Amino acid sequence: MKSELKIFNTLTREKETFVPVNPPHVGLYVCGPTVYGDPHLGHARPAITFDLLFRYLQHLHYKVRYVRNITDVGHLENDADEGEDKIAQKARLEQLEPMEVVQYYTERYHKYMDALNVKSPSIEPRASGHIIEQLAIVDSILQKGFAYESNGSVYFDVERYNREHKYGILSGRVLEDLYSTTRNLEGQSEKKNSFDFALWKKATPSHIMRWPSKYSDGFPGWHLECTAMSARYLGETFDIHGGGMDLLFPHHECEIAQSTIAHGHGPARYWMHNNMITINGQKMGKSLGNFITLEQFFTGSHKMLEKAWSPMTIRFFILQAHYRSTVDFSNEALLAAEKGLQRLMEGMAQLEKIKPGNVSEFDVESFKSKCYEALNDDLNSPILIAHLFDAVKAINSVAADKISLTADDISALSSTMHLFVEELLGLTPELKSETGSEMLDGVMNLVLKIRQQAKSNKDWATSDQIRDDLNALGIIVKDGKEGASWEIK
Structure with missing residues (x-):
């Protein structure tokens, strides 16, 4: 079964048979949240996508080390190299220590991931706990001539890198296009080019989160943390790097450039990106008034929600679409997901009650093979769910005495349904009565x-x-x- 899993590799833009660097061990790194606010629907999608991958790799008997980081420093406003740190900004507004903000929202994130039945990663490192490793990479890139110091900050020289390598291999961006699409912003004059990115930033007098270095009292650039922590826990070459499509450029592109200079090659052999969630056809954003947190989904307290939606309904809603497809939220779509999940769970409950017959008129082995084929085809959860509904239809037909199943096939079908519904898709009965x-x-x-x-x-x-x-x-x-x-x- 292992050799049959195919993954769409963003780097090559092709589906490739998954072959780990060091079987049966698998290194999986996924960019986690910046913890300065309540988790929202956009946080749920990558968490559920890579939870499915984690579960399936473990089912295939791989020993998976799953690392999902917590960004608690260096992520500035608008994902740029200027402005205020997002966590420091929240701390200033609420008159708290930055790490109080980090602790509070990390616990909130864990709470809602538990509600969505997302398994904990093997390791969950924080960027602020790996400043030494990040500074070592800054030193290495500077010594090799692919970075420069300016007024106490250190920037990666993208133009120099592009002359010897290729900047944009993941996103398809061409450096010549960046000249025309980026602009010099106020405060960026210390850069050679506006598209150069910070490895280390000198802290302004008012900046709360800072660490001493030979360059300045400052803090690491946002892109640097994942390069440092993935290498620390998975090695300089690992199997799969995942995250949302919004991170593909510039975050993941910068990771590849940093790693190529510091380690001599890119970090991961497979890059996986889940697509975005839109709301009624619009990109989700606070400025548009359609930004909905998971708490609001679960309580129904947002003005756009007709009712409260359970965590399992949200999980099923996300899994109904392929992870590389856009998912558009609406109350109608969630209602359909709620009804579909109920039908699936009722079918599984019905399976435990049906009486065996002398012959089988539903091919359980063929059904099981189709389910594996769906997951092996780049985690095609919507196709898997379609097969599961075919099984539910057969279960209901047996219950209505229209077809029959032997006792052995009832047992086999029950174990197969529990495997794919509960263990792999992570969908559990909600136990409303309890x-x-x-x-x-x-x-x-x-x-x-x-x-x-x-x-x-x-x-x-x-x-x-x-x-x-x-x-x-x-x-x-x-x-x-x-x-x-x-x-x-």
């Missing part, structure tokens, strides 16, 4: 509506009383621009 989560969501949505009505009527006493009474019960109410949300202490 947890009461859906009922609690409904009650809380009603309470928050009543409180909002009180606020609209300027009945501040009732509004405050509802908030305080809920707090006494262990439920925190938070007011925001998009409305109120809640969480259990």
